[in-house]
Amino acid sequence: MPSVARTVPVTPPQHAGEVPAISLRGVRKEFPGGVVAVHDLDLDIAEGEFVTLLGPSGSGKTTVLRLIAGFEQPTAGTVLLRDRDVTTAPPFDRDVHTVFQDYALFPHLSVLRNVEYPLRIAKVPRTERRERALAALATVRLEGLADRSTTALSGGQRQRVALARALVNRPAVLLLDEPLGALDLKLREQMQIELKEIQRSSGITFVFVTHDQDEALTLADRTVVFSEGRVEQAGSPQEVYERPASAFVAGFVGTSNVLAGETAGTVLGREGSWSIRPEKITVTAVDREAAAGWSSTVGVVEELVYTGATTRCVVALEAGGVLSALLLNGSGDGAPPLGRGQTVRLSWQPEHEIPLM
Structure with a gap:
């Protein structure tokens, strides 16, 4: 069913006066050939919130993630991180870290050295670097594998190393682009639980992109459903599932009769x-x-x-x-x-x- 232009509440529950971790204002992204991937999006994500961006392929959810990360520049609109305008700032000048489905670990480095790598680039002293990397590995329950080669790890363990490397720099925002897509069902379900625990204990704002409805409902404090570059509905998983705002949401999120x-x-x-x-x-x-x-x-x-x-x-x-x-x-x-x-x-x-x- 084609999307229609309408007003959708996308403001998270937060205390008056709180500055959102992420604020998108009138963000639009057009690609060559007149393809509009994101239509004039207004979206706030609160500090410490776990938000999933859910939608089918081509719905605009990954483009929104890349706009927040700085891998894409908006055609129009403003991207704010903690009230700082980063619309034209390069990725390295934003307090965010992105975890992709391809974990991009260095095969010639140990687990510990993979996690330390962002701190080496930031010229963090060696002792502090080692302490922070070990703490990050403990967060993802891999402290006993610090000296192991990443090529000797299972898929779930490699995913945790990528998470530890993302967390070690203590970013304000962690962006996750379908990071569980390559895992089998049992491991994916286990990692969903662990991701929630990590997010709650760290207090970091998580933005998780997925096309998997069950994953979105399992993980999120708030789910934002996209279709054709527009937000169809934003709300708690229970609200989105129990009270879909449109026929598209009813049909896409879970199974529904119309x-x-x-x-x-x-x-x-x-x-x-x-x-x-x-x-x-x-x-x-x-x-x-x-x-x-x-x-x-x-x-x-x-x-x-x-x-x-x-x-x-x-x-x-x-x-x-x-x-x-x-x-x-x-x-x-x-x-x-x-x-x-x-x-x-x-x-x-x-x-x-x-x-x-």
């Missing part, structure tokens, strides 16, 4: 577009009435997708359209055994119907 047009009129008795999350829907035998005050509709099971802990039940509605329900396997909730072609009743509480713009 009732619109004649289907919404028939099922809900009102016009407009409405979103219902699959886990909010109850599936029962067709002859079982819905609870008093609940919305309900009838349809035929079109597909059942077993995923271990849950089963996704896809139902073609008699009123037109399709709804998906998420069933918890082994929950003992009295749901009937399901099969393709079976007629069932779907019901949900009206408070779980979310109006969409």
